[in-house]
Amino acid sequence: MNFGFIGAFIVFCIVVSHNIKKQARQRRNKENAFWARELESNSVRKKSLDSLPYITIPLERFPTHLLPENATVMECIQTLEDLTTQKIVNLTGWSNTDLKLEYGTSNLTPLSEYDQNYTLLVRTLQKWADELIAAGYEKEAFPVMEFAVNTGTDISSTYYKLADYWISRGDTFHIKQLIHTAEGLRSANRNSILRHLREKCG
Numbered sequence: 001m002n003f004g005f006i007g008a009f010i011v012f013c014i015v016v017s018h019n020i021k022k023q024a025r026q027r028r029n030k031e032n033a034f035w036a037r038e039l040e041s042n043s044v045r046k047k048s049l050d051s052l053p054y055i056t057i058p059l060e061r062f063p064t065h066l067l068p069e070n071a072t073v074m075e076c077i078q079t080l081e082d083l084t085t086q087k088i089v090n091l092t093g094w095s096n097t098d099l100k101l102e103y104g105t106s107n108l109t110p111l112s113e114y115d116q117n118y119t120l121l122v123r124t125l126q127k128w129a130d131e132l133i134a135a136g137y138e139k140e141a142f143p144v145m146e147f148a149v150n151t152g153t154d155i156s157s158t159y160y161k162l163a164d165y166w167i168s169r170g171d172t173f174h175i176k177q178l179i180h181t182a183e184g185l186r187s188a189n190r191n192s193i194l195r196h197l198r199e200k201c202g
Helices: 002-041 071-083 096-103 103-134 137-151 156-167 173-182 191-202
Strands: none
Touching: 002 096, 071 103, 071 137, 103 137, 137 156, 137 173, 137 191, 156 191, 173 191
16 A cells, blocks of 8 residues: 555645635635625715816817717717716726725715716717727827826726827837826726736837
């Protein structure tokens, strides 16, 4: 009988069992921590939303005069005009629990609306920029995408196309600025955006 093999197998089983129990314990701890935060968040009183970083859309800076025959462009401009009357806040990366802990449970509904407005904003901006670029108006699309980046968008194509714009002009300084902005994102897209931009920067 190969006692060495048996002993090694027993040790292997002990290690596997230990790791399984460790992972189960870590999952329980995470779940307990989550429910503890959730319970705490449900007792937070309503706070003022006056100090939120509301976003104002500077339509006057954008090329609204271009491609009036393009239905997609006109739809984008109309959406942006509608959004100018709404409250817009970038809450990317904030969970409902985070929002309730910070601003109170009763503010969750308006905060969710503000964040939905933001999502619509940055998607519309990039959709418009794509139409401009496709029509040969790359320079005119630049301020549209730059504004989106300044609001903290996490739409990858916005960063990539801006980077392409700067590379075509031999301007690595502005790509480094894009990298700096991306480093501050709370989004799951952060790492992939940074990796792509750093590769472009060389």
